[in-house]
């Protein structure tokens with residue numbers, strides 16, 4: 001887009017076209033707010049950012065009672081979103097937490113912690129031992145492993161959801177402008193300057209730049225403390241005879257040397273271009289030496305030592321895994337307490353960042369809350385756990 005065809009003013013300017021920016025644009029459309037401009041440096045939900053890919057897990061199985069309640073609220077909003085979209089945006093096939101049960105929280109919680117919270121909040125689950133897990137799924141749990149199966153969890157079809165948000169925003173007349181990088185925010189949050197020097201004034205600004213948020217906020221002295229973790233995931237083809245038996249799973253094991261111990265995987269939800277069933281799996285830790293503060297310094301190629309650990313786990317701990325066919329690195333934006341930042345940080349500027357490996361399931365709540373903030377309201381539920389003022393995110 002040339003400078004002359006770019007707007008000079010909008011009621012709401014959103015910076016960033018990933019999960020947070022797009023869900024906010026769609027939520028503003030739902031509220032009947034027009035005159036919205038979304039600026040994306042590359043393309044919407046592109047492969048170098050955090051929202052890329054076909055699936056994300058959703059669950060209420062949290063060790064943190066507050067996140068468990070917020071996940072319940074998000075699920076209520078997902079149901080509304082699906083009815084508005086007229087299509088199913090999630091697949092409900094359950095989620096198995098299994099592995100070692102030690103009483104310490106990981107970045108995804110723990111088996112004993114999740115069990116306590118589900119008991120307290122009356123969330124249905126099945127408790128399984130290693131033998132029951134091995135009978136039911138093509139997994140090879142160690143004899144001391146235990147499991148929890150949450151039948152109402154599943155996968156958000158993130159690719160479908162992104163398409164739905166883009167449609168909703170465009171139908172409302174919002175401008176979603178790609179290949180347009182914001183270079184600088186006005187000090188008061190009242191506008192943005194693009195790389196080509198063009199200025200867009202905004203009544204309200206929403207910054208949703210994922211791992212790049214610090215770069216825009218640092219000059220204003222408002223940058224939250226974030227780390228960028230390069231996260232490895234891959235698709236593996238599987239034996240067609242077992243294709244309908246893979247669960248959605250998360251395996252908890254304590255760290256051993258190089259091996260961070262946390263692995264996850266999805267059921268077969270897609271095939272390769274030549275029709276072979278495939279599962280998506282990943283590791284859920286990043287070695288300390290690969291974590292960076294400067295977003296553009298993150299490794300972009302899959303590190304061989306991590307690929308080897310993922311292959312070793314998949315080929316040894318699951319049955320029927322055949323070949324790794326696609327290998328990707330995507331960034332986590334991490335706060336030190338592994339919780340997000342969603343807040344109004346000046347009267348005209350609201351922020352979402354720090355989505356870690358967890359925020360997609362909260363997308364309708366995140367979009368709705370950012371839209372409310374941009375309309376001068378408060379979020380519909382108490383989000384003080386995501387405050388930018390908490391010590392964990394103060395730089």
Ligand SMILES: Cc1cc2nc3c(=O)[nH]c(=O)nc-3n(C[C@H](O)[C@H](O)[C@H](O)COP(=O)(O)OP(=O)(O)OC[C@H]3O[C@@H](n4cnc5c(N)ncnc54)[C@H](O)[C@@H]3O)c2cc1C
Pocket residue numbers: 015016017018019020021039040041042043044045046049050051052055056057058180181182183208209210211212213216231232233282330331332352353354355356357358359360361362
């Ligand atoms: C591998 C992986 C697995 C995950 N699994 C799950 C899961 O199972 N369940 C779950 O709930 N969550 C999961 N998550 C978390 C969730 O996907 C992310 O937290 C979420 O997608 C982050 O979205 P975002 O919009 O904040 O960031 P991003 O998607 O990174 O979007 C930020 C956008 O801002 C743009 N941008 C940056 N700077 C500028 C600028 N100056 N001007 C214009 N545009 C700019 C970027 O190009 C980018 O497109 C996972 C994340 C990853 C990486």
